[in-house]
Structures are given as C-alpha cells and as structure tokens.
Amino acid sequence: MNNSPSVEYFRNKGLLPFQAEFAVTFLAEKSKLYWQLVSPVGTGKTRLAGAIIAHESEVSDKKRFLLLCPASLLTQWQYVISEMLSSAKRGIKPLIIDRKTYLEIESSVPVGQNPWPPIAIILMSIDLAKRDDMVKNLATVNWDLVILDESHLLKGKRRALFDHLVKSGVMKRVLLLTATPLHKVENIVKKIIKYQDILDWEGKPLFPSFEKKLIIIDFERTNEEKAFLNEVQKLTKELATLRRYGKFQSLILLRVASSSIYALEESLRRLLVRWKIMRNKITHNIPWTNEDVAMTEQDLIAELDEVEIFEEVSNTVTIQPKKFIELYQKLEALIDRIEEMRTDSKLNSLLHYLKTSFEGKRKKYLCIWTSFRNTAEYLMSSVQDLQIPSYLLTGSLTGDEKNSGLDLFRKKGGILISTDALMEGMTLEFVDECINYDLPLNPNKFEQRWGRFLRYGRKTEFHMVILRDQLGAFMWEEKLLWKLQRTIAPK
Amino acid sequence: MRKKNINQVPVVAGEEVLGVFSYRSLAQGIHKLHGNQSDVLSLPVEEFIEDFKFAQITDELKALLDEFDLKDAVLVGTEKRLQGIVTVVDALRYFYQVAAPYILIREIELAIRELMRTSVDGDELKECIEKALKAHYQEKKLPIPACLEEMTISDYVSILRFKGTWEKFAPAFGENSNIVYTKLKPLPDLRNDIFHFRREISVDEYDGLRDIRDWLLKRITKLEAMKRISCNE
Numbered sequence: 001m002n003n004s005p006s007v008e009y010f011r012n013k014g015l016l017p018f019q020a021e022f023a024v025t026f027l028a029e030k031s032k033l034y035w036q037l038v039s040p041v042g043t044g045k046t047r048l049a050g051a052i053i054a055h056e057s058e059v060s061d062k063k064r065f066l067l068l069c070p071a072s073l074l075t076q077w078q079y080v081i082s083e084m085l086s087s088a089k090r091g092i093k094p095l096i097i098d099r100k101t102y103l104e105i106e107s108s109v110p111v112g113q114n115p116w117p118p119i120a121i122i123l124m125s126i127d128l129a130k131r132d133d134m135v136k137n138l139a140t141v142n143w144d145l146v147i148l149d150e151s152h153l154l155k156g157k158r159r160a161l162f163d164h165l166v167k168s169g170v171m172k173r174v175l176l177l178t179a180t181p182l183h184k185v186e187n188i189v190k191k192i193i194k195y196q197d198i199l200d201w202e203g204k205p206l207f208p209s210f211e212k213k214l215i216i217i218d219f220e221r222t223n224e225e226k227a228f229l230n231e232v233q234k235l236t237k238e239l240a241t242l243r244r245y246g247k248f249q250s251l252i253l254l255r256v257a258s259s260s261i262y263a264l265e266e267s268l269r270r271l272l273v274r275w276k277i278m279r280n281k282i283t284h285n286i287p288w289t290n291e292d293v294a295m296t297e298q299d300l301i302a303e304l305d306e307v308e309i310f311e312e313v314s315n316t317v318t319i320q321p322k323k324f325i326e327l328y329q330k331l332e333a334l335i336d337r338i339e340e341m342r343t344d345s346k347l348n349s350l351l352h353y354l355k356t357s358f359e360g361k362r363k364k365y366l367c368i369w370t371s372f373r374n375t376a377e378y379l380m381s382s383v384q385d386l387q388i389p390s391y392l393l394t395g396s397l398t399g400d401e402k403n404s405g406l407d408l409f410r411k412k413g414g415i416l417i418s419t420d421a422l423m424e425g426m427t428l429e430f431v432d433e434c435i436n437y438d439l440p441l442n443p444n445k446f447e448q449r450w451g452r453f454l455r456y457g458r459k460t461e462f463h464m465v466i467l468r469d470q471l472g473a474f475m476w477e478e479k480l481l482w483k484l485q486r487t488i489a490p491k
Numbered sequence: 492m493r494k495k496n497i498n499q500v501p502v503v504a505g506e507e508v509l510g511v512f513s514y515r516s517l518a519q520g521i522h523k524l525h526g527n528q529s530d531v532l533s534l535p536v537e538e539f540i541e542d543f544k545f546a547q548i549t550d551e552l553k554a555l556l557d558e559f560d561l562k563d564a565v566l567v568g569t570e571k572r573l574q575g576i577v578t579v580v581d582a583l584r585y586f587y588q589v590a591a592p593y594i595l596i597r598e599i600e601l602a603i604r605e606l607m608r609t610s611v612d613g614d615e616l617k618e619c620i621e622k623a624l625k626a627h628y629q630e631k632k633l634p635i636p637a638c639l640e641e642m643t644i645s646d647y648v649s650i651l652r653f654k655g656t657w658e659k660f661a662p663a664f665g666e667n668s669n670i671v672y673t674k675l676k677p678l679p680d681l682r683n684d685i686f687h688f689r690r691e692i693s694v695d696e697y698d699g700l701r702d703i704r705d706w707l708l709k710r711i712t713k714l715e716a717m718k719r720i721s722c723n724e
Binding site: 247262265266269270273334338339340342344347377378380381382385427 | 589656665666667669672673676702706710713
C-alpha cells in the first residue's frame with residue numbers, strides 16, 4: 001500500500017471529512033511531536049485514533065503503539081481498533097494490559113529484559129500506567145505513537161507519568177484526545193473542532209442545531225425517606241471531617257445516595273466489609289496499611305460506571321479510633337434502615353412515567369441514563385413488570401455484546417438502560433426520550449449528553465427528562481437544574 | 492525462611508535430596524544435643540534435617556493425609572529428582588478454590604429456604620406455588636414441586652418476585668421487593684454455571700455470591716432476634 005496517507009483511505013475507513021483531514025495532516029507532519037485534538041463528546045475521537053493506528057500498522061512492519069485511557073473505556077478502544085484493523089491483513093492485535101497480564105508478559109522474558117514486544121498495540125488504564133514501577137517500565141522502550149484519551153485528566157500522578165515519558169524521550173509521536181482542554185503542554189499542535197464544524201461527505205452538518213426540550217418530573221419523598229436521607233447526609237458530613245480520606249468517600253456516597261437506594265445499600269455494604277477489617281485492626285492495635293485505605297477507595301470507584309476517574313487520595317490517614325468505631329456503628333445502622341424502607345418514591349415516579357409514556361404507543365425508543373452500574377441493574381429488575389422490551393447495557397460488556405444489544409433496541413424499540421461508560425461512542429439519533437435517573441456533578445457532562453441524541457439523521461422530537469427531588473437534597477442537582485431552567489424552557 | 496514466608500527447605504547435595512530443614516527439625520536437633528553444644532549456629536545444617544515422604548504426582552491425596560498430619564508437607568518426585576513440595580496450606584488452598592462457590596450456593600439456598608419457611612406455613616406455601624409456579628410447570632409438562640426442598644433457586648426467585656404473595660415474605664427479606672429481586676436475580680444462571688462446570692466464575696461474581704450469603708444470614712439473625720424479643724414481651 002501507498003505509505004503516504006490519503007483522505008480517501010480514511011474515508012474508506014468510515015471517517016468524517018474533518019477526521020480524515022486531521023489524520024492526513026497529523027501523519028504528514030512528522031516533525032511535529034505533540035498534537036492535541038479537542039472535539040466535543042460523541043464526535044468520533046476513538047474511531048479517528050483507531051484509523052490512524054490501523055494506517056500506521058499497515059505501512060510499517062515494526063510499530064509499537066501505546067494507548068492510555070480510563071479503565072472503563074479499554075474494551076471500547078479494543079473493539080474500535082480491532083474493527084479498523086480488520087481490513088489490514090496483519091496479525092497485530094490490540095492487547096489490554098492489566099496488572100495480571102503485565103506480570104505474565106514480564107515473566108515470559110529473561111530478567112532485566114524489557115517486556116514490551118517490538119510490534120504491539122498496548123492498551124492500558126492510565127491509572128495502572130501512573131504507578132511508579134509501571135512508569136519506569138514504560139520508559140524503557142520507544143513508542144512510535146502514544147495516544148492519551150481524556151487527556152484533560154492529566155493531573156497529579158497522571159501528569160507526572162506524562163512528564164516522565166516526555167523527559168525520557170521515548171515517545172516519537174503523541175496524540176492527546178479530549179473534549180475539554182485544560183492542561184498545557186509545550187509546543188503542541190492544537191486542533192479545536194466544534195459541533196457546527198462537523199459536516200458529512202456531502203457537506204451537510206452532522207449536528208444541526210436542534211431545539212433542546214426538557215421535561216422535569218417532580219417527585220416527593222415520604223417522611224421515612226426524608227428522615228433516612230437526613231441520616232445519610234449526617235454520616236457523610238462526619239466522614240468529610242476525616243481529612244481527605246473521608247472527603248473522598250463522603251462525595252462518592254452522596255452521589256450514590258442521589259442515584260438509587262439499591263446502589264446506596266450496595267455501596268454501604270461494600271464499605272462495611274472494608275471497615276470491618278479496619279475496625280478489627282483498631283481493636284487489636286494493628287496499624288492500617290496503605291492497602292486498607294486504597295481498597296476502600298477502589299471499591300467505591302468501581303461502583304461508578306462512568307468515564308471520569310479520580311486521583312487517589314493521600315495514603316496517610318489519621319483517624320481517632322473512637323470516632324471511627326462510632327462511624328462504623330452508624331454505617332451498620334443505616335444499612336439496617338434501608339432494608340426496612342417500604343417506599344422508593346423516585347423509582348415509583350419513574351415507573352409511573354414509563355407506564356403512561358408507553359401507553360397506546362406503537363413503538364417508542366426511551367433511554368434511561370445513570371452513572372451507577374448498581375442503579376442500572378436495579379432499574380432493569382424494576383421495569384420488568386411493565387412488559388416493555390428492556391435492554392441493560394453497562395461498561396462491563398464487550399464491544400460485540402454492546403452492539404448486539406443496541407441492534408435489538410434499534411429493531412424492537414423499548415427501554416434502554418445504560419451507564420455513562422457505555423454511552424461512549426453511541427449514536428442515538430432515533431431515541432425519543434432520555435430520562436436522567438441521576439445527574440452528573442459536572443454541568444458540562446450533562447451538556448455533552450445532548451450530543452448523543454441531537455445529531456444528523458434525527459427525524460422525531462427529542463426530550464431530555466429529569467427527575468427532580470422536591471426536597472432539593474443534593475446541591476449539585478439543584479445548581480444544574482437552576483442553570484438548565486435559565487437556558488431551556490421546560491415543556 | 493521468615494523473610495520468604497516458608498516453613499520447610501529441602502536440603503540437597505548436587506541433585507540428591509538429603510532431607511528437609513524446618514522449624515520442627517531445628518527444634519528436634521537442638522533437643523537431641525542435650526545442651527552439649529552451646530553454639531548451635533556453628534553446626535552444619537545436616538544435623539538438623541529430617542526425612543520427608545516422597546509422593547508421585549499420580550498418588551491419591553487420601554494416602555498422604557497421615558503424612559500431612561505428621562509433617563505438614565510432602566516432597567514430590569524422587570530423591571534424585573525433586574519436583575516440588577506440597578504443604579497442607581497448598582492443599583487447603585486448592586480445595587477451598589474448588590469448593591468455595593459450591594459451599595456459597597449451598598449456604599444461599601439453605602438460607603433462602605429458612606427465610607421462606609419462617610414466612611409461610613404449609614398452606615400458604617401451597618398458595619404461593621399455585622399462583623407463582625403452577626402455570627410455568629404445567630406449560631413445561633413437569634411435576635409441580637410440593638415443598639421447598641423440591642424447588643430450584645429459580646423457583647424461589649419466581650415466588651419472591653410474584654407481587655400477589657410478596658407481602659408474606661417482606662418481613663423476612665426486607666420491605667423493598669425490587670431490591671430483593673435485584674440481589675437474587677443473577678443466582679439461577681450463576682448456580683447453573685457453577686454446578687454444570689460451564690465456566691469458572693469471576694472474582695466479582697464470587698464477591699457477589701459472598702455478599703448475598705452474608706445478607707441472607709444477617710436477615711436470619713435479625714429475624715431470630717425479633718422472635719426472641721416478641722417471645723420475651
């Protein structure tokens with residue numbers, strides 16, 4: 001094949017004009033090392049990078065690629081790159097490296113020798129890559145192309161990893177992908193794409209300006225629920241006084257509490273298992289290890305099925321034993337209370353809305369969007385009685401499973417329950433409504449959700465639906481609603 | 492040995508195994524000295540080794556149980572060709588790994604039965620079977636189960652899921668039927684995957700089973716405590 005890239009090559013790979021032009025420029029201007037592509041969410045950054053990797057691995061026998069992204073996106077990346085490579089007849093396969101697979105490839109080479117094969121597409125979570133030992137290992141070989149997805153998350157240790165790789169001079173080309181450029185990198189070629197710039201091959205805008213329509217459904221919690229929520233907030237406030245360790249847990253628990261009672265129960269139970277170990281250590285005067293603290297955090301982060309990733313908190317934790325035991329007992333009592341709660345007003349109002357919404361409709365496409373896997377599973381169990389075809393798609397699915405689920409939804413209609421991580425890369429221009437079962441902390445992330453639905457090919461009206469707690473229990477939800485109501489008139 | 496967290500070390504000359512050095516063999520060696528040697532550390536290691544049985548990889552584990560009981564480990568291979576050491580903890584780990592999912596499923600199934608038994612008497616159970624299971628079994632032309640012991644996990648979940656009879660089970664399982672159903676829903680498939688050796692379950696699935704078991708056992712403890720309180724009143 002011809003070594004110089006052409007727009008036609010990328011068009012055949014299914015890219016859009018702006019993507020093809022960027023890919024051609026990026027590959028042609030080899031003297032410029034660092035590149036950043038800033039484009040809104042849902043505009044095909046993964047496909048573009050996949051096509052660049054496919055082109056490069058087709059024109060050369062020996063290429064080593066490294067792709068760093070949040071862990072929840074690894075399978076999506078693997079799927080897209082594999083798809084792009086399918087036409088190329090090279091035996092190269094994108095390989096997801098986690099701690100276990102790394103140890104396996106490391107043990108397969110003699111001691112002291114670098115474990116990275118000369119021809120490889122390595123996909124790795126940025127949080128694994130930033131660990132001290134891994135930073136050193138990655139800097140032992142040259143990488144022909146390093147792609148960093150969600151590069152606005154380059155902060156703290158993740159930024160230190162990037163700086164170390166720059167300093168070591170092992171990255172021949174670097175491509176940073178993001179929707180929100182925040183962190184400066186010297187001598188970088190920056191390309192910013194906006195929704196209105198994105199055209200198809202016939203010159204038609206892919207994201208025409210659709211009117212945004214919002215439906216707000218108010219629900220009122222029972223007194224039992226209000227009292228319970230009050231107790232949860234008290235606990236999170238007390239947790240937040242435990243330096244950074246507690247602040248982090250407090251924030252996540254609040255977010256879970258705002259999502260669903262089931263997700264909260266599961267999170268509290270997981271936390272209790274970890275805290276039991278820590279409480280026993282206090283009782284027997286054994287100091288906590290870094291792992292005790294890290295495991296609690298990892299459990300909580302694992303509940304979130306979204307792209308956002310968190311910086312780990314400091315490992316030095318000083319907590320008064322008496323205070324910790326007190327909190328432990330409160331946590332136990334909260335779990336007992338959840339089990340005896342008779343009503344879930346938020347769920348009931350959702351079920352009522354779904355029932356009336358599907359009544360007498362021939363075919364309808366409705367999405368329910370949540371940030372938590374446990375909430376998604378809870379909703380899936382709960383909608384079953386409605387006798388409406390329902391599909392649950394979460395970040396734990398492989399690319400094939402995700403696509404076949406989506407195909408069924410497209411064919412039959414019904415309810416698609418999904419998480420943030422899975423929505424990555426989805427085009428849902430046929431969906432009639434999206435119910436946001438919980439709201440993200442960052443208002444920009446909510447703004448980006450519209451982009452999945454309001455795009456070229458839309459033939460019907462679209463509504464974003466928000467369930468509003470009349471109690472106004474969660475500050476960020478209130479702020480977001482206030483902002484939305486100022487810009488979009490509710491239906 | 493302390494640093495590497497090991498309890499026995501084979502002692503070899505060239506390729507030949509002379510014996511095994513362990514904390515026990517060291518203690519026995521010191522005991523045999525009868526206080527004749529003040530500087531134990533200056534003695535050669537062969538003064539402190541003991542003989543271990545050699546097993547072959549095809550040996551039945553049962554035949555080695557006495558040896559495990561006596562010395563905590565056996566050597567694998569021959570005196571001229573040592574292949575490894577199997578300790579009691581190695582065997583325990585292996586059996587734990589193989590047996591743990593089955594034991595968890597057993598405990599879960601028994602706990603569900605216990606909670607259901609506490610919730611309904613014989614007649615009420617018949618009513619539940621009639622409402623929640625009968626149609627399904629008739630459609631499949633299979634005999635309808637008459638008691639909890641004849642039911643599958645899937646049957647338990649169907650009965651608990653059935654809205655018409657849920658109220659009877661709510662005090663035992665918790666008030667929110669959707670929460671209970673979400674917890675129990677993966678069980679039938681997981682149980683079948685485990686018992687029909689279809690695949691190895693993942694760490695997350697194992698943790699999930701453990702969480703369900705712990706939750707059910709806690710519900711039983713709670714129910715028993717409430718019964719005691721009401722008896723005392």
